[in-house]
Amino acid sequence: MSGPPPRPVGRLPVTVIGGYLGAGKTTLVNRLLRAADGRRLAVLVNDFGATPIDRDLIVSSAGDTLEISGGCVCCSYGSDLMEALMALPDQRTDIERVVLETSGVALPGMVASAVTLLLPYRIDGIVVMADVETVRTQANDAYLGDTILRQLSSADLVVANRCDLVDEASLQETLAWLGAESPAARIVPAIRADIAPELLLGLRDDGKPRLSNTLTTPGAPDAASLYQSLELDLPADIDVMELARRLTAPDIGVLRAKGILLQPDGRLVALHVVGQRFEIDAAPAAATPGKLVVIGLRTRLDRRAVEQALQPRLSTSLRSA
Amino acid sequence: MTSSPITIFRARRILTMNPARPEATHVAVRDGRILGAGPLEELAGWGTYTLDDSFADKVLMPGFVEGHSHAAEGTFWRYTYLGRFDRMDPEGKIWPGAASIEDVVTRLQEAERKLGSPTEALAGWGLDPIYYGDRRVERADFDRVSTMRPIGVMHASGHIFNVNTRALELAGLLRPGVNHPGIPLGADGLPTGELKGPDAMTIVGAHVGFDREALANDEDGLRRFARLCVRQGVTTATDLANLLPDDAVSMMARVTGEAGFPVRIVSFRRFQALTPEQVVDIAVKLRAKSTDRLRLGAIKLFVDGSIQGFSARLRWPGYYNGAPNGLWYTPPEAISGLYKLALQKGVLVHSHTNGDQATEMALDCLEGALLDQPARDHRFTLQHCQLADAAQFRRMARLGFCANLFPNHHFYWGDQHYATTVGPERAMRMNACATALASGVPLAIHSDAPVTPLGPLFTAWGAVNRLTASGRVLGKSECISVADALRTITLGAAWTLKLDGEVGSIECGKRADFAVLEDDPLEIAPENLKDVRIWGTVQGGRLFPANGA
Numbered sequence: 001m002s003g004p005p006p007r008p009v010g011r012l013p014v015t016v017i018g019g020y021l022g023a024g025k026t027t028l029v030n031r032l033l034r035a036a037d038g039r040r041l042a043v044l045v046n047d048f049g050a051t052p053i054d055r056d057l058i059v060s061s062a063g064d065t066l067e068i069s070g071g072c073v074c075c076s077y078g079s080d081l082m083e084a085l086m087a088l089p090d091q092r093t094d095i096e097r098v099v100l101e102t103s104g105v106a107l108p109g110m111v112a113s114a115v116t117l118l119l120p121y122r123i124d125g126i127v128v129m130a131d132v133e134t135v136r137t138q139a140n141d142a143y144l145g146d147t148i149l150r151q152l153s154s155a156d157l158v159v160a161n162r163c164d165l166v167d168e169a170s171l172q173e174t175l176a177w178l179g180a181e182s183p184a185a186r187i188v189p190a191i192r193a194d195i196a197p198e199l200l201l202g203l204r205d206d207g208k209p210r211l212s213n214t215l216t217t218p219g220a221p222d223a224a225s226l227y228q229s230l231e232l233d234l235p236a237d238i239d240v241m242e243l244a245r246r247l248t249a250p251d252i253g254v255l256r257a258k259g260i261l262l263q264p265d266g267r268l269v270a271l272h273v274v275g276q277r278f279e280i281d282a283a284p285a286a287a288t289p290g291k292l293v294v295i296g297l298r299t300r301l302d303r304r305a306v307e308q309a310l311q312p313r314l315s316t317s318l319r320s321a
Numbered sequence: 322m323t324s325s326p327i328t329i330f331r332a333r334r335i336l337t338m339n340p341a342r343p344e345a346t347h348v349a350v351r352d353g354r355i356l357g358a359g360p361l362e363e364l365a366g367w368g369t370y371t372l373d374d375s376f377a378d379k380v381l382m383p384g385f386v387e388g389h390s391h392a393a394e395g396t397f398w399r400y401t402y403l404g405r406f407d408r409m410d411p412e413g414k415i416w417p418g419a420a421s422i423e424d425v426v427t428r429l430q431e432a433e434r435k436l437g438s439p440t441e442a443l444a445g446w447g448l449d450p451i452y453y454g455d456r457r458v459e460r461a462d463f464d465r466v467s468t469m470r471p472i473g474v475m476h477a478s479g480h481i482f483n484v485n486t487r488a489l490e491l492a493g494l495l496r497p498g499v500n501h502p503g504i505p506l507g508a509d510g511l512p513t514g515e516l517k518g519p520d521a522m523t524i525v526g527a528h529v530g531f532d533r534e535a536l537a538n539d540e541d542g543l544r545r546f547a548r549l550c551v552r553q554g555v556t557t558a559t560d561l562a563n564l565l566p567d568d569a570v571s572m573m574a575r576v577t578g579e580a581g582f583p584v585r586i587v588s589f590r591r592f593q594a595l596t597p598e599q600v601v602d603i604a605v606k607l608r609a610k611s612t613d614r615l616r617l618g619a620i621k622l623f624v625d626g627s628i629q630g631f632s633a634r635l636r637w638p639g640y641y642n643g644a645p646n647g648l649w650y651t652p653p654e655a656i657s658g659l660y661k662l663a664l665q666k667g668v669l670v671h672s673h674t675n676g677d678q679a680t681e682m683a684l685d686c687l688e689g690a691l692l693d694q695p696a697r698d699h700r701f702t703l704q705h706c707q708l709a710d711a712a713q714f715r716r717m718a719r720l721g722f723c724a725n726l727f728p729n730h731h732f733y734w735g736d737q738h739y740a741t742t743v744g745p746e747r748a749m750r751m752n753a754c755a756t757a758l759a760s761g762v763p764l765a766i767h768s769d770a771p772v773t774p775l776g777p778l779f780t781a782w783g784a785v786n787r788l789t790a791s792g793r794v795l796g797k798s799e800c801i802s803v804a805d806a807l808r809t810i811t812l813g814a815a816w817t818l819k820l821d822g823e824v825g826s827i828e829c830g831k832r833a834d835f836a837v838l839e840d841d842p843l844e845i846a847p848e849n850l851k852d853v854r855i856w857g858t859v860q861g862g863r864l865f866p867a868n869g870a
Contacts, residue, residue: 021652049596078594079564082523105649113501114520119493143634143653143682146646 010281011122014098018108019129024161028193035197041072046103109154125274128155155185156275186275203258228298244278246309253300259292327370335381338826350833353861384556384834385777388814389767392560395546401432404447411548429466444530445474460514473529482516491528550584552867554836560588577614583865589621597658619669623650625679633676641744660690677708714760725765726752728783729773735789749796765814781806782851833862
């Protein structure tokens with residue numbers, strides 16, 4: 001079979017960011033560029049007019065492309081996302097990850113499905129931004145309601161943004177509503193789109209996640225960190241598909257996980273989990289197998305369940321019991 | 322001081338569209354403009370003239386104005402035509418419709434034999450498998466043409482490709498595990514070769530010769546489009562959604578400026594991936610680059626998708642077959658912002674709305690924008706506007722919206738609209754020309770070429786008869802008279818382009834743009850209006866015979 005050759009090490013992960021106008025997509029994009037920390041991101045936005053990139057991040061600009069400090073690049077795809085994605089791997093051989101911001105009325109699930117047609121890419125996750133103050137009103141709008149609901153229903157992660165603008169009771173109501181409208185998604189509360197960048201930019205191969213400790217629970221005065229991360233040893237004989245299924249179970253509270261495993265056939269693979277979604281891809285040759293790193297909300301991450309997920313053949317023994 | 326020479330054309334009949342003098346026998350032309358239409362003795366008063374009898378046995382009308390077409394029709398003729406219905410190419414050759422999938426394959430085989438290199442791509446267009454029963458076209462069909470070269474055929478709707486195995490291979494799609502709503506899989510788990518929607522189409526487009534760059538800036542295509550215009554009596558034609566990059570604008574200015582170029586092209590800048598401020602600024606700058614035969618500075622906006630592609634936005638109760646509602650292509654905030662700013666700067670905006678919910682959204686947005694920015698004569702136009710109901714036409718009239726409706730749809734897809742997309746009742750009100758006129762909405766009608774063939778007289782026939790391909794009359798109460806239909810393809814369309822002061826009727830001061838007809842459209846039976854023979858055109862006083870050198 002011909003076609004574009006796959007990257008030497010795995011496919012390029014693509015994070016699709018959706019959500020209606022004003023939900024915080026632009027703020028999130030700028031945050032991710034600031035948090036790239038050496039990761040070479042290609043950020044694709046529909047247009048720079050609607051998504052202004054912070055000026056201090058821009059090193060230079062030429063046409064539809066901005067060079068961003070730290071080796072990232074930002075392109076506006078305008079009329080043709082597919083053409084931009086088809087050209088990117090050849091134009092920017094150094095890129096490690098793609099962040100794709102969709103327009104306010106686009107359906108991120110449909111965009112993600114189109115991206116999967118291109119061999120150099122895999123979908124890492126679909127993130128939908130929701131403004132907790134307005135999302136329920138928007139969902140009742142005669143014109144936009146079904147679009148908002150279809151956006152939410154396709155999400156792996158819903159960022160419930162602007163939590164500081166509503167009172168606690170209404171926040172809890174809206175979070176519950178979001179949970180019902182996005183049954184497959186994990187809901188992450190946030191203020192000014194401030195979420196742990198690792199949730200979207202991935203966990204490094206070199207070990208522990210560096211979670212921001214400045215994030216606080218929205219609405220709560222205490223300074224307890226919103227996120228928790230775990231690093232665990234993977235048993236050598238664990239079945240990667242089974243592990244993936246367990247880590248993506250609804251109640252386990254895993255927002256993102258990454259594990260490096262040595263397969264029985266000698267291949268080194270990486271398991272990437274974002275909420276309900278998982279992908280098994282080739283791992284870099286230098287990666288050390290046997291480690292699993294997990295991030296979740298401190299209040300939601302079920303450490304025992306994660307530990308149990310690592311027990312080999314657990315489900316088999318349960319079935320036979 | 323000597324003034325330019327005067328030519329007086331004598332004709333069998335001149336239909337002027339000027340109510341003060343609806344008919345005449347002579348028209349006097351100087352400097353490419355009309356001195357007047359009337360009896361010879363009146364026109365002789367302008368001074369020394371040459372009497373031209375070329376049209377003594379012909380009927381003259383104002384040159385037709387196509388208010389919604391795309392110059393890409395000229396580009397498509399470089400590919401093999403595979404449509405179900407006969408279609409005339411720019412050279413006047415009529416390509417017979419393909420009656421079966423077998424016919425389609427045979428034609429591709431004939432085209433294939435003319436290609437040189439064994440791996441060169443082969444492309445076709447106009448395929449409409451809905452006429453071939455339930456069987457889908459599959460890659461195996463086109464593999465019979467070649468397994469070595471990529472083959473891609475665009476459907477008539479423009480929303481689907483069918484390709485062969487080689488094209489799938491080159492696009493990296495011949496693999497198991499493809500999971501996309503626009504790519505059906507066969508029993509073997511591999512794509513069947515049908516690719517629906519722009520994303521799937523883009524991936525194979527470049528491999529089968531449909532790359533966007535070639536389509537966007539195609540000099541030969543523009544010339545071919547102009548030849549088609551001459552054959553159909555068109556002297557002013559829109560190119561309704563162009564991104565108009567600088568190099569395309571230079572090319573278009575150069576080509577349309579050539580002495581023998583026969584059409585006035587009105588090219589709209591597509592609103593996409595820009596803020597309202599940016600696109601209005603671009604439009605204002607483009608406007609300054611306009612010439613007589615290249616008019617720039619208007620904006621085209623897409624509100625939703627297409628009805629037959631189920632991407633149009635419908636109000637309750639939605640699609641007849643239960644398909645989910647379609648897609649918004651532009652958020653309401655952007656539409657409102659664009660309308661307001663364009664009203665402020667006097668920039669013309671035409672908005673594509675197919676479904677009635679999209680039309681309602683555009684009405685709401687314009688109503689709001691007009692409160693902020695009152696404007697007396699904006700000529701904003703709803704393009705297609707196919708499903709609008711009577712109440713929406715009344716609102717259009719109050720807000721000053723024009724409607725450019727799409728009667729060709731009745732013939733090409735009316736049976737499908739009746740049976741599948743919107744159901745019988747709404748199919749019968751689609752493209753409600755009579756309601757638009759009765760409501761006082763300025764009306765134009767269009768072909769959307771290359772989606773359906775360019776040909777204002779065919780479109781007028783569609784509005785007069787509302788016949789489907791199977792022979793059903795789709796909503797008799799919405800049929801309009803021949804006289805009204807002829808007015809919509811001249812002055813009506815000119816009005817929506819703010820060109821009604823220059824073209825659209827034959828009267829003193831206007832451009833000498835004529836459609837030259839062999840038959841009289843007011844004498845031929847209304848059901849045969851589409852069969853009126855066309856000699857060619859006069860554009861700016863220059864004669865362009867369709868079959869001339």
